[in-house]
Amino acid sequence: MVKKKRVPDWLNSPMWASPTVTTSPPSKSRSLSPPPNHHDRTGKTSSVTSSDSSVNESRFMLPPAASIRPESIQRTEVRDSSTRRGSSDYDNDSSGSVVEDVSRQAQLLQELSKKIINLGELRQLASLGIPDAAGIRSTTWKLLLGYLPIDKRMWSSELSKKRSQYKHFKEDLLMNPDSEIIEQIDRDVKRTHPDIPFFSGDSAFAKANQDSLKNILIIFAKLNPGIRYVQGMNEILAPLFYVFKTDPNEDYAVNAEADTFFCFVELLSDFRDNFCQQLDNSIVGIRSTISRLSQLLKQHDEELWRHLEVTTKVNPQFYAFRWITLLLTQEFNFTDILHIWDMLLSNPVGPRETLLRICCAMLILVRRRLLAGDFTANLKLLQSYPSTNVSHLLYVANKLNSQSAH
Known part of the structure; x- marks a missing residue:
């Protein structure tokens, strides 16, 4: 008999329970079909001639792709942009307190005022979230x-x-x-x-x-x-x-x-391979990326992974394709997207790996509802992700980060 992997104690904290959503569900379906197996359009690599011979355009071209992904990414309803991050009893754990925001703002301003920016220090500060103070996020993202x-x-x-x-x-x-x-x-x-x-x-x-x-x-x-x-x-x-x-x-x-x-x-x-059909089945293609998300979930919460993919047979491609290709821009309100991208752009492991850890954290945040759900309920939940505290989400993703390092 295969011994079931023990769920880490920190995953069992009640703070990860998804809040009850009282608002009415979106009127428009948020489902996204998995990518088709065949594509009917290919791309050819070519160069663009500029009238200014000093312009080196190749610096701003992505590596050539053999084929583009022609299928449409189904649009989804955008959440109300006025929704802010929810308050929490666990703000001290998730670095979301006002005091910490003010302190981090001062630290970021101090770092940005230096003649030579310490990128490692800037990454560490930004990964905890960039306060919405004027200009800080703009300059930090560019760096x-x-x-x-x-x-x-x-x-x-x-x-x-x-x-x-x-x-x-x-x-x-x-x-x-x-x-x-x-x-x-x-x-x-x-x-x-x-x-x-x-x-x-x-x-x-x-x-x-x-x-x-x-x-x-x-x-x-x-x-x-x-x-x-x-x-x-x-x-x-x-x-x-x-x-x-x-x-x-x-x-x-x-x-x-x-x-x-x-x-x-x-x-x-960092993400162009997700759009290249001929790379779908390669180690850098979208299917491989989704498979890595599945393995990451299995590593950190085998019980949830088994319930989703074995018991209820929810293929991660049914929900994760949109999460990954659109960098989560359709799953959260606009304010929260900016905070998520703070971590996405700053984490030393890189945007691709960070994105997968955030996606894994999204699953963990609603694990109780997923464990109680069948195929239909779980698919609906993941294709229309519920409102959540983004500070908690990023805290879990960071926790996965540190857990993976051991």
Whole structure:
């Protein structure tokens, strides 16, 4: 008889019990079908010629992909952006107290004021959550993504060079874009966070922001013909642009489009394999990534893993495909997404591994409901993830991080 792996004591704490949701469920289905086995569109690697011979475009192209993933990522209802992180009796454990936020804000400002940024220290501070103080998240994310050098004396020249390069991209690549791509991008951008005035509405500000998102996605598609544009990229782009555009530093806000483009390229370079069909069954493809999530759950909570995948036969692909490809942007309200991305971008193990640990933590947070559910109930729960305390979620993910190290 195989001895059942013991569940760690810290998993049995009542703090991980999911709160009872009293709000009515979304009216629109959040389900996402697993990726099909066949694809009918391939990408070809090519280069784009710029009128400025000094522009090195290859630096901002992702590695060529053999094929893109043409299937649509089904849109899901975005939660009310006004919902904030819930209060908790366990804030001291999850680094969510006001006192700690103020202290961390002071520490981050102190680190960002240095002539040479200690990236290791910045990562450690940011992984605990970046306070919503003006400008801190914008600058920190740019550093974490490698857009800003750690030497502050180089910031001015580097930003000037990259923003000039983006200007050339706009001049060269926005002329006569592929009509099919621009129509799809336009449709998706108009549907980006329809509940947030920053992205949606008839105001000149919202329309200007939509234009910036479209420009970035079109230029990205032109520079990366092997991947082009895949539906859902607009959702990954949105948090970056929002953070940079709302920076109180006027220079940063005015140049948010250019800064966002380069950071978007850096971020997507870690996840582009999820969009490549020919890599599906490789060690870096989406199916392998989902399998790694399954193994991570089995490692930390074998009882829950067995109930989900053996007893109730809930294939993780039915829910984790959307979680992973859209970097959790459809599972939480916008405010919480920003806090989740603080950890996603700062954790030393890298964004891909961190994403899997957060996804595993999401399962652990609702383990009691999952253990009590059958196939239908569990699939519904995971395809419409309940409101939760994000401080707790990130605490669990960090706990998985430390547990995995032993």
